[in-house]
Amino acid sequence: MPDLTLTDVAKTFGDNTVLHELDLHVRDGELYTLLGPSGCGKSTTLWSIAGLHSPDRGRIAFGDRVVFDGGRIDLPPERRNCGVVFQSYAVWPHLTVHDNVAYPLKLRKTGRRERSARVHEVLELVELDHLAGRYPHELSGGQQQRVALARALAHPPDLLLLDEPFSNLDAKLRERARDWLRSLQQRVGVTTVFVTHDQDEALSMSDRIVVMDQGRVRQIGTPEEIYHEPADLFVADFVGTVNALDGQVVSATGRGGQVWLDGLGEPLDIDGENTPAGDVRVCIRPEQIVVHPNGAATAGVANLVTTKVRSFAFLGDHYRYVVGIGAGELVVRTPQRVDDGAELTVELPATALRAFPVA
Known part of the structure; x- marks a missing residue:
């Protein structure tokens, strides 16, 4: 052919x-x-x-x-x-x-x-x-x-x-x-x-x-x-589901740096080549977010955010949660059961974050 x-x-x-x-x-x-x-x-x-x-x-x-x-x-x-x-x-x-x-x-x-x-x-x-x-x-x-x-x-x-x-x-x-x-x-x-x-x-x-x-x-x-x-x-945004949050890259090394998300008190580490400086949209897939149950050991783990569940849905093989983060919201997908309104800690791995310049 x-x-x-x-x-x-x-x-x-x-x-x-x-x-x-x-x-x-x-x-x-x-x-x-x-x-x-x-x-x-x-x-x-x-x-x-x-x-x-x-x-x-x-x-x-x-x-x-x-x-x-x-x-x-x-x-x-x-x-x-x-x-x-x-x-x-x-x-x-x-x-x-x-x-x-x-x-x-x-x-x-x-x-x-x-x-x-x-x-x-x-x-x-x-x-x-x-x-x-x-x-x-x-x-x-x-x-x-x-x-x-x-x-x-x-x-x-x-x-x-x-x-x-x-x-x-x-x-x-x-x-x-x-x-x-x-x-x-x-x-x-x-x-x-x-x-x-x-x-x-x-x-x-x-x-x-x-x-x-x-x-x-x-x-x-x-x-x-x-x-x-x-x-x-x-x-x-078109392929699959993605969380996109407003932020600003405050230090870029060519292979990552640190990014502030709107309304979040501490910057997050971000890995990845060609990370742009300045105003960005920071993206992460729902399944890439790690949920740490209350009481779990998190010493030495970076990019942790404590938040509350705003809503959830059971979808058979996983739960879909909406949680607050800074001035925005995150969709989280995990097999773990968390009660509505409960406090939980989520990890946003630096390797999973991607930043795109704001047009």
């Missing part, structure tokens, strides 16, 4: 610039996710790759094969050989599962025997061979989604493009579907671009994620890099 390269791709609709000089490189066999809020340009990027939109400028190449280059080259969708699965699945209600999957092969005038063998092969791949004679209205939403995927794979695509394919599924089915799809993608080895606004989908499925905002790339990295080492406050 080829890799995918987008160079200086831009797209406008009227006065609205949807993509700003986009540069992306998807490696051969990679599952690459475009993640961002509605209107950030991720679907426009996908459709530009598929040939359903023509960018205003830029270059798109599948390996060595250029499919778009400004006004000089603009291959139509049928010549790009992309398998596309849309949010709505778009399976034809009047065709059986077998005939839905066979349709792209029929368009390419594949022989009947070869066509039948390929349909059987991909239906087995998506675990629907036993339902080949059924119609879409006789299938569940998850089964219809698999039919759409089988159709996209029927004629082996150079690229598989997925535009929020799980958004119509309920939460439990969506979780099973993404695990199944990730396993299938790895077995097939097809280079895949996946569009979603669901952070759990992006983190659990992707080899790499590009976080987009207003047609621009904010960060590209592995799920671990995106979550634990966000490039800016937008990424930190």
